[in-house]
Amino acid sequence: MSGVASRRRGVGFSLDPLRDRWESAPGWARWVVYLLLIVGALLLPSQGIGSFMAPGESDWPTMLSDQIGIYVLLGLGLNVVVGMAGLLDLGYVAFYAVGGYTIAIFATKYHWSFWETLILAILTASLAGVLLGAPTLRLRGDYLAIVTLGFGEIVRVTANNLDYVNGPRGVQGIPHPPSLSEWTVAGTDIQPFKYGLLDSRPYYYLLVFLIVLAIIFVKRLEMSRVGRAWASIREDEDAAELMGVPTFKFKLAAFAIGAAIGGSGGVVFAAKQTSINPGSFTFMVSALVLAGVVLGGSGNIPGVIVGAFLLAWLPERFRGLSDYRMLIFGLALVAMMIFRPEGLWPSRQRKAELAEGTGGMGSMGAEVAGPGTAAEVTK
């Protein structure tokens, strides 16, 4: 067993020097980096980058807005639940669907504006999170995963059978967001605040805005008492309760906040597509977002963004390999889990948790000497 551990150490590259630099960097330097990252994100849809990222017939800005941007936003939301509070949620797509169907219903039937429905969807999605969480958060680990998996399916199947939302045909004619301004970026043809049918870039910018908002919100929570409570629940739930952390309340809050972020993703998705149907909200979405979170480094925001980005982008980028791409994709995931199980870019704390062995799921049971113990002693 120690052989495996040392091999892991041999393969993995460490980000610790980078992290030390970052932690000792002055405040202004960090803000410069943040600003550069945002500028970089805004320049991402440009032609030059697109010709590498999406050669051939696929449209890079569309890939950014329909796949990558949405997945990164969903990844950030799921990261609150899985990465920060340590609750395995396999039905995260449900909240995405709740967001999508909220705008579908209120925009087409009651003619609410995009921004009103966005707020409403955030509220309904977090309400859905509380409704799912209240009865199920007494369960732990695998049992919670199974129940959330069921919830994801219930939402989809309900939408599929509900005549009010046209069952499997879905809802059409969802309006685009109203254009905020006709302003054109000088020297280009980009109108970043005009939401139309042809240009995907404004939706991508809208997603970038929501992503930045989500990052600020989540990061502030992480550094507060709430974040400490989540970390303690993730690492050992019973011990957290013994420290005076109201574990149930904080788990519920994690569900609600994660759901709210997922719901906002659903709204943008529906407004971009102008139509949604239950087929967009399959278990595959939950699985991919979760894979992105775990692959990137669950609990660490930059890691999650990288993971979700890769997971949304790689299968699209290698469309040329047609049917084999999913196979290669699967192999890559398996290889990752063998050689770098903590993810591409894990947080230091998360890494220490995994090294300890409980994987953050907590263990209050007695430590019983197993068959491997004797062998270890002799070494």
Added chain:
Amino acid sequence: MLLEINDIHVHYGKIAALKGISVEVDEGEIVTLIGANGAGKTTTLKTVSGLRPLSSGSIRFAGADISKMPGHKRVLAGIGQSPEGRGVFPGMTVEENLLMGAYARRGDFSQELAEVYELFPRLAERKSQAGGTMSGGEQQMLAIGRALMAKPKVLLLDEPSMGLAPKLVQQIFSIIVEINRRGTTVLLVEQNASQALQIAHRAYVLETGRVVKSAPAADLLDDPQVRAAYLGGGADAQVGTDTPAGGPAADASPSVAREVSEEAPLVAAPETVEEDDTPSSS
């Protein structure tokens, strides 16, 4: 009475783990619950700290009925626990772990922090080390120190000697006496009955969910029945347990065997036990 446990029954599903346990702890005492595996010692502690719900009976603490109080509120009421298996937060540093202990409280904790570091100088040396990377004994110190950060009126200790080398066990027990001397009441659950009885004022013997005996600890040390069952009394008892020494048998067999086998894994035990968890739970 500071803590009164009146005839509590606790079930895991349909299985009764506690079948009517009554324990009283007076202020300033060290009270110990001893018994074999499955006797209900840990369940009793978990019920007192609110991790397990009661089926019937009641728990009164400092004059108030806390039977229905959720676990996290009992911390503020004055019940601190070092859980079985230590429950150290593996990804947090030693200092972060200790500060989690004061999570329920507001204000300045520097004094309590200094006191814990004074009790456990080892922890002060390792302030910024991750909890999960420490040895078993250090984790036990951390778990006790963390519980003290909440300034509990009563400290519940669940098997502080588990998996530790005899020398460390001695050290931990002398610290428990010191904590008690400084004014914290201690309710101690132990399989290492001889050690526990030596430092406790009073003791309860638990068997299959019931209290079968309660007496001053010193009396139990001389009680022939207790000696035979839990203290590895007569010489023949020790001879009989020579063979299963070391390895997995240590935890499954009652304390008689434990007394002997405890010496076998020695220092290696705490580390390897934790590593052994890796494949099964991650």
